[in-house]
Amino acid sequence: LAADRARWWGWGEPPAGSALPLGAEALLREDMGLDVSVRTPAVSLEEVNLPDSALPTSAREALVRVVGEEGVREDRPERVLRAAGKSYPDLLRQRTGDCSTAPDAVVAPRTAAEVAAVLDVCAAAGVAVVPFGGGTSVVGGVEPLRGACGSVISLDLEHLDRIAAVDTRSLTARIESGLRLPAAEAALNAQGLTLGHFPQSYEFATVGGCVATRSAGQASTGYGRIEDMVVGVHCVAPAGALDLLAVPATAAGPDLRELVVGSEGAFGVITETELRVRPVPEARRYEGFFFRSFAEGSEAFRALAQEGATPDVARLSDESETRVSLAMAGRHGVKARMGEALLRRRGYADGCVAICGWEGSAKEVGRRRARTARALRAHGAMAVGQSPGRAWVRGRYAAPYLRDELLDRGVLVETLETAATWSALPGLYAGVSDALRGALTADGDPALIMCHVSHLYRPGASLYFTFFTRAHPGAELEQWRRAKTAASDAILAAGGTITHHHAIGHDHVPWLAREVGETGVSALRALKDQLDPAGVMNPGKLIA
Amino acid sequence: LAADRARWWGWGEPPAGSALPLGAEALLREDMGLDVSVRTPAVSLEEVNLPDSALPTSAREALVRVVGEEGVREDRPERVLRAAGKSYPDLLRQRTGDCSTAPDAVVAPRTAAEVAAVLDVCAAAGVAVVPFGGGTSVVGGVEPLRGACGSVISLDLEHLDRIAAVDTRSLTARIESGLRLPAAEAALNAQGLTLGHFPQSYEFATVGGCVATRSAGQASTGYGRIEDMVVGVHCVAPAGALDLLAVPATAAGPDLRELVVGSEGAFGVITETELRVRPVPEARRYEGFFFRSFAEGSEAFRALAQEGATPDVARLSDESETRVSLAMAGRHGVKARMGEALLRRRGYADGCVAICGWEGSAKEVGRRRARTARALRAHGAMAVGQSPGRAWVRGRYAAPYLRDELLDRGVLVETLETAATWSALPGLYAGVSDALRGALTADGDPALIMCHVSHLYRPGASLYFTFFTRAHPGAELEQWRRAKTAASDAILAAGGTITHHHAIGHDHVPWLAREVGETGVSALRALKDQLDPAGVMNPGKLIA
Secondary structure, eight states: OOTTTSOTTSSSOTTOOOOOOHHHHHHHHHHHOOOOOOOOOOOOGGGSBOOOOOOOHHHHHHHHHHHOGGGEEOOHHHHHHTTOOSSHHHHHHHHTTBOTTOOSEEEOOSSHHHHHHHHHHHHHHTEEEEEESSOOOSSSTTOOOOTTOSEEEEEEOTTOOOEEEEETTTTEEEEETTOBHHHHHHHHHTTTEEOOOOOTTTTTOBHHHHHHTTOOOTTHHHHOOHHHHEEEEEEEETTEEEEEOOOSOOOSSSOTHHHHTTOTTSSOEEEEEEEEOEEOOSEEEEEEEEESOHHHHHHHHHHHHHTTOOOSEEEEEOHHHHHHHHHHHGGGSHHHHHOHHHHHHTTOTTOEEEEEEEEESHHHHHHHHHHHHHHHHHTTOEEEESHHHHHHHHHTTTHHHHHHHHHHTTEEEEEEEEEEETTTHHHHHHHHHHHHHHHHHTTSOOEEEEEEEOOBOSSEEEEEEEEEEEOOTTOHHHHHHHHHHHHHHHHHHTTOOSOSSSOOTTTTHHHHHHHHHHHHHHHHHHHHHHHOTTOOBSTTSSOO | OOTTTSOTTSSSOTTOOOOOOHHHHHHHHHHHOOOOOOOOOOOOGGGSBOOOOOOOHHHHHHHHHHHOGGGEEOOHHHHHHTSOOSSHHHHHHHHTTBOTTOOSEEEOOSSHHHHHHHHHHHHHHTEEEEEESSOOOSSSTTOOOOTTOSEEEEEEOTTOOOEEEEETTTTEEEEETTOBHHHHHHHHHTTTEEOOOOOTTTTTOBHHHHHHTTOOOTTHHHHOOHHHHEEEEEEEETTEEEEEOOOSOOOSSSOTHHHHTTOTTSSOEEEEEEEEOEEOOSEEEEEEEEESOHHHHHHHHHHHHHTTOOOSEEEEEOHHHHHHHHHHHGGGSHHHHHOHHHHHHTTOTTOEEEEEEEEESHHHHHHHHHHHHHHHHHTTOEEEESHHHHHHHHHTTTHHHHHHHHHHTTEEEEEEEEEEETTTHHHHHHHHHHHHHHHHHTTSOOEEEEEEEOOEETTEEEEEEEEEEEOOTTOHHHHHHHHHHHHHHHHHHTTOOSOSSSOOTTTTHHHHHHHHHHHHHHHHHHHHHHHOTTOOBSTTSSOO
């Protein structure tokens, strides 16, 4: 992101933003009684409250000796852009111009050796370090907290952007951390290969950021989560480098790769990862299916996962999300095309839509598609063709732009996600839905809560919630915190994980302790103390 | 194992031992010039040198208060059986009656709570604890080392032998650590389920032992390694319990499950694991294929792995192992059946045999078998039918019994294994073969070195070596150490992992440090210090 162009208060770079679809405005008005005609845009960059840099001169000089004068930036656009990630609280703070906790400088090393030298300087000078890739964290992962340090830098990995090597025999690629996913895909595609990792943040997220946050992408049901792709990793910690061999499998003790994956910059900086890659698929096909209910669809998805009939992309919207997405699609939607009457006659009119996608050779896609469709039909599905699949593909990265529009118009909108075993999933869905509804409507406000299943595993699946309510100007953070706390408590109570693919960051720290217990946190703490004895690495993230 | 019946100096329980096949004796004589007619059996139990128990009376009394009088055993058969695992050095020591380092007592708690209480007693009294499941370690994993402690107990998990729960919707089972694999399979099979984990030590290995040592079984190409099956785990450490939620996937920081899996008792005692299970396969089919060379077969296996055409069992013997196994099979072997002349005419006479196995519904087995066979033929294979597959199934757990026979007859026989990316595999094969040959033949002795590929992954595969030479009575350990060191150095030099499925134990400790580096070892050390501050857990294993 070019700091002078990026939407530091929102998503992406203008003019990428998209207007609110007509259907959405009507829905918010009719369904929730929200008047979204008034816009309250973000303050201008000049209006942002940005304190002077507190980076000590001696530390600044030492950093300049490592990365050069151009590698240490303290100007307003650079610091403001890196003052927050992209969670609702982040955007709220940025939009109102509160950058009081912005990093004191943005430091951009050019090599892994320079990363190590920067960490040496910071550890010696007591300067906190927040590794920064795409800055797309929605859980406070790049919040520039100082911990016990007097100042904090944002360590920007933008210059570590090479594909260091491709091993076409082993189908692996060594990729530096700062490379953005689209650039990684483009370079791999040129060699006939793909990483197959497409999170919603795809346009801006970096490879290293995905590894550090244990990311899953929209096609991870097929391609695997990022940790399934990691065969080797290099992580520079203040106490030394973890250089973990690229091997397909090993029984050499606890898997230290799995300690680095998901370490969120709290132990060190991941500078390079060796990842599995695959041949670019010759064909892609995405299709829609209808179910009579979310429960019916979930059971069908369980059958897919356990019978080995999974597609690469598998998403199932609940009744609420289905209703909203069909309303937004208007006369282009499935209901309009198939005819409401037909759907009603067959029992699908108030049902749920699923999107399935297959990628591979044309023959494989055909064979696998037939297998999935057969299993889904056996569990109650009605196939509704490729049109909903194509619509999903078109809009797959659009939601964060829409969120900016909604924030402009006084709507509180946030997402959260979890995963559980198939046995726990119905209780988890009900528990989180109820908790969100209770928290959001406590003051008599309207609430819209939607959910989808988006990642299938043999033992269980993920749930992704999106919720909307009327924002109370000046009290949005309290509203958000109440909903977030209620949902997170409900997740733990129902046997879910506090996060399936958003990571811990700062926001989930209290629930990690409940999920892995005191002994688990003490183990992570011991690791951090060993690898980062000065406590400068991303303070306040992952563990308290 | 009943201590009064088990072969404390070898494998299994009599009369399970099998005689040396006729072909083997001839091969050793003709091929290697070894006279294997003289037998030197193990000493009798009464002749074993077993020191008095050094367990302090106060510690003994405290342990009795936890597990009862019958739970603390100090008699000769019990202590001798748990004095060693099943590596070549272990058996050598046992056969000559050297149990000078036997555990001072065998303690058998009945519940996870009793395990915790035993650890409390031992931590307070400075008594070392060696968790003991099936006792089948071949890397010194159950060697009763005392570390800085004055005494050591073998913590036998035999009473933790229940399947605590089966979740048929999520297809997972919570299994206590001391349950042996055949008992686990029998109980699961009764519910129509299978774990699908069949290491060569299957008859005696426990579920917890497999998890603690990051085990892979003969069908793990299809069913996955043990870590791929773990969804939740409970580990009792002296500092507290790690109780890790059963979730299908999570982004909640570093994966602590992956720290417990492979921890080899050095952090704590795994008392229970929740594992993925699958429906019992309706059909099983195992077949043989011939390749003109190991290199050709390896390339064909790479194609299987990368084209998604893998069978569940996939093994490829090199030329040497093929020659030996055909000689042992004699007139029942493929060569005899197909006709040497035909094989020679088609170029396979000096080639390599592969075994592939498929399990699942009859339809799936048929479909997948056809796919594998098509891919193998495209890469040079000749299908040789089900007879070699059936022979492999019959003998799949036999090798350790044969080893006892060979040790009786003065043959040094040992195995070791590794894994690497497909790119590194040819160099690894050559490097380890050369290193072993050099070390074994340095004094003019004959050497037989065989190898097979047994686990396929998209980025690489495993290599499993078996080697034979004439044992020098009284100097066997030096011979062994020279070969082991040369092979291990060669593994690291060629980019392999020091172990693909045997674990670190005591024997691989020096090479783990080279594989994960000083920073990696320091991270493991920090974890151990946190979870086991008194340093009583399995001293000398995993890390020095």
